[in-house]
Amino acid sequence: MEDVFITGDHIISPLGNTSLENFSRIMHNESGIQLHHSPDIHETSFYSSLIDEETVSEIKKRIKNSDKFTRLENLIIYSIQTLIESNSIPLDDKTLLILSSTKGNISLQGRNTQFPGERVYLSVMGQVIQDYFKHRNSVVIISNACISGSLAISVARDLLQSPQYERAIVIGADEISKFIFSGFSSFQAVSPEPCRPFDSDRSGVTLGEAVASVYLSKKPKEGAFLIEGVGSFNDANHISGPSRTGEGLYRSIEQAFKDSENPDPGFISAHGTATLYNDEMESIAFGRANLLDIPVNSFKGYYGHTLGASGILETILSIHSLHNQMLIKSMGYFQQGTSQALNIIKENSESNIKSFLKTASGFGGSNIATLFTKYNS
Amino acid sequence: MENTHRISTYCLIRNNKVICDSEIRFSVEKSVSTSDFFKELYRYQSLEYPKFHKMDLLCKGSFLATEFIVEKQPITGQNVPLIISNFSSSGVSDSKHAQMIYREEDPLASPSVFVYTLPNILMGEISIRHKLHSENIFYIFDSFNAGFLTKYNEQILASGKAEKILSGWVEVTEESFDIFLYLVEKKGKYLHSKEQILELYKQKL
Numbered sequence: 039m040e041d042v043f044i045t046g047d048h049i050i051s052p053l054g055n056t057s058l059e060n061f062s063r064i065m066h067n068e069s070g071i072q073l074h075h076s077p078d079i080h081e082t083s084f085y086s087s088l089i090d091e092e093t094v095s096e097i098k099k100r101i102k103n104s105d106k107f108t109r110l111e112n113l114i115i116y117s118i119q120t121l122i123e124s125n126s127i128p129l130d131d132k133t134l135l136i137l138s139s140t141k142g143n144i145s146l147q148g149r150n151t152q153f154p155g156e157r158v159y160l161s162v163m164g165q166v167i168q169d170y171f172k173h174r175n176s177v178v179i180i181s182n183a184c185i186s187g188s189l190a191i192s193v194a195r196d197l198l199q200s201p202q203y204e205r206a207i208v209i210g211a212d213e214i215s216k217f218i219f220s221g222f223s224s225f226q227a228v229s230p231e232p233c234r235p236f237d238s239d240r241s242g243v244t245l246g247e248a249v250a251s252v253y254l255s256k257k258p259k260e261g262a263f264l265i266e267g268v269g270s271f272n273d274a275n276h277i278s279g280p281s282r283t284g285e286g287l288y289r290s291i292e293q294a295f296k297d298s299e300n301p302d303p304g305f306i307s308a309h310g311t312a313t314l315y316n317d318e319m320e321s322i323a324f325g326r327a328n329l330l331d332i333p334v335n336s337f338k339g340y341y342g343h344t345l346g347a348s349g350i351l352e353t354i355l356s357i358h359s360l361h362n363q364m365l366i367k368s369m370g371y372f373q374q375g376t377s378q379a380l381n382i383i384k385e386n387s388e389s390n391i392k393s394f395l396k397t398a399s400g401f402g403g404s405n406i407a408t409l410f411t412k413y414n415s
Numbered sequence: 416m417e418n419t420h421r422i423s424t425y426c427l428i429r430n431n432k433v434i435c436d437s438e439i440r441f442s443v444e445k446s447v448s449t450s451d452f453f454k455e456l457y458r459y460q461s462l463e464y465p466k467f468h469k470m471d472l473l474c475k476g477s478f479l480a481t482e483f484i485v486e487k488q489p490i491t492g493q494n495v496p497l498i499i500s501n502f503s504s505s506g507v508s509d510s511k512h513a514q515m516i517y518r519e520e521d522p523l524a525s526p527s528v529f530v531y532t533l534p535n536i537l538m539g540e541i542s543i544r545h546k547l548h549s550e551n552i553f554y555i556f557d558s559f560n561a562g563f564l565t566k567y568n569e570q571i572l573a574s575g576k577a578e579k580i581l582s583g584w585v586e587v588t589e590e591s592f593d594i595f596l597y598l599v600e601k602k603g604k605y606l607h608s609k610e611q612i613l614e615l616y617k618q619k620l
Binding site: 039140141144147148158159160161162165178179181182183189193196197199200217220221222223224225270271272273274275276277278285286289400401402403 | 497502503504506509510512513514516517523525529530532533534535536538539542543545546548549552553554555556557563566571574
C-alpha cells in the first residue's frame with residue numbers, strides 16, 4: 039500500500055479557531071464545556087461544549103455570501119478555506135474533498151427556516167461545498183455514526199491508492215441541536231455534570247461541537263504523520279450497546295497492528311465517551327490487546343463528544359501532543375472506573391514517543407482503530 | 416484498475432416487486448405503503464426474527480434484501496465488508512423523531528426511534544443477523560453511484576482486506592423504496608463493472 043500522510047490540520051471549536059490555539063488551551067487545562075441556558079436545544083440548563091454565536095459571526099465575515107449558507111456550512115467552508123490557504127493546497131482534479139458527519143444540517147429538520155427543505159440532506163450540503171470551491175470532483179460523504187471522522191481518514195487513505203488522486207482534504211463536522219440533544223437525553227446518556235471519561239463516578243456523555251479538517255498527501259514533509267495501519271470491525275452484537283467483550287474494537291486494534299510495519303504506540307487517544315458501557319468495553323478491548331500499560335486519554339473532557347468530528351479532532355490533538363512532546367491528561371478522571379486497570383494519563387507529562395493509536399466506537403456496533411507514526415526523513 | 420471480480424447474486428426491490436438474479440421472486444399487485452409491502456415480504460420469506468418488527472423502514476428493506484442474497488450465497492460469519500449508500504440517510508426516522516420532539520402536546524423523544532436516526536444502523540442489523548464482524552462504510556450520494564462503488568470495492572478486494580463485499584444502494588421513504596444490494600466476489604454470473612451494475616440496477620420492474 040502506498041504511504042499516505044497527514045501533513046496539515048485545522049480546528050474550529052469553543053477553544054479556538056486554529057489547531058495551535060486549541061492545543062495550547064487544553065495544555066493549560068481549559069475545557070470548552072460550560073453550563074448553557076439555551077431553550078432551543080434543551081428546556082433546562084445543560085453542560086455542553088458549544089461554538090458561540092459571536093465566533094460564528096466573525097467566521098461568516100470571512101465567507102463570501104455567507105448568508106446563503108447554514109451555520110454549519112459556514113464553519114465547514116471556513117475550515118477548508120483556512121486549510122487550503124495555510125498549506126497552499128491546489129484544488130485540481132487530483133484533490134479529493136471528503137466530508138464526515140453524523141447529522142449535517144439536521145437542525146433544519148421539521149423547522150421553518152430561510153433554507154429549502156432539501157437542505158437537510160447531506161448530499162445537498164456536499165453540493166453546496168463543492169460549488170463554493172468550484173471544485174470539479176464531487177464531495178465524498180461518509181455518515182457512519184461516531185466513527186465517521188476516523189473512518190473518513192481511512193477511506194481517504196484507500197482512495198489515495200488510486201493514481202487518479204494525489205491529496206485529500208478530510209473534514210469532520212457536527213453541531214448540537216434539539217434533534218441530537220433530545221435523542222441522547224432519551225437514552226439517559228447525557229451527564230448532569232461535565233463528562234468524566236473512565237472515572238468511577240462517570241455518568242454519561244457531554245455533547246460538543248467542532249469542525250476539524252486534515253490535509254492528506256502522498257508526499258510527506260517534516261512533521262507529517264504516516265497513517266500506518268487501520269482496522270475497522272463491527273461488534274455484530276447490538277445496535278445501541280457496545281459489546282461486552284469489546285470484540286469489534288479488539289479486532290480493529292489487531293488489524294491496525296497487522297497493517298503496520300512495526301506497531302509501537304506510545305499513547306492511545308481513546309473514544310472515552312464517559313458512558314458506563316462504552317468506557318468499560320474499551321478497557322476490555324485494550325486489555326485483550328495487551329495495551330493496559332500504554333498511557334491513554336480521552337479528549338472528551340475538553341470538548342465533549344463531537345460526534346462525526348470527534349475522530350478527526352482527536353487525531354489532530356494527538357498529533358500536536360507528539361509535536362509538543364507532551365501527553366495531555368484525561369480531564370475528569372480521578373479513580374479507576376473500569377474492570378481493567380488502564381494507564382490513564384493523570385497529569386500532563388513530557389514524552390518523546392513517535393506513534394499513537396486512535397480508537398473510536400459508535401452506534402450500529404461500529405469500531406475503528408488507526409495507528410499513526412511520525413514521519414522521519 | 417482492472418475489474419477482476421464478479422457479482423455472484425443481487426437483489427432489487429422496487430415498484431412492489433423483488434427481482435433476484437433476473438428472476439421475479441415476489442410481487443404485490445395492489446398499491447400498498449412501504450410499510451405494508453415490507454410486512455408482506457417478511458411473511459413471504461417465513462422469517463422468525465422478532466427484532467425485525469422493531470426496525471425502521473430503511474433497516475427493514477435492507478434486511479429483507481440481504482435475506483435473498485444470503486439464501487443464494489451464504490456469508491454468515493465471514494469477513495464480508497458492508498459498503499452501502501443512499502441519498503436521504505435515515506430520513507424516515509429523522510422526520511419521525513423531529514415530529515415527536517417538536518409537537519405541541521407532550522413533546523418527547525423516544526430512544527427506540529432515535530437509535531434509527533443513523534443510516535449505518537442498517538449495517539448493524541445485518542451484521543447481527545448474519546454474524547458479520549466486518550468493516551461497515553455508509554456513503555451518501557445524490558443518486559446511485561455505480562462508478563464510485565465499483566472502483567472502491569475493486570480496490571478493497573485487491574488489497575486483500577476481504578474476499579467478498581456486500582454493496583449497493585438503499586433508498587427508502589414512507590411512499591417508495593429503491594433497494595439494490597449485490598455481492599461481489601471472485602466468481603459469479605455477472606461482471607463487476609459499472610456498466611453491468613447499472614444495467615442490473617436500471618432494469619424495468
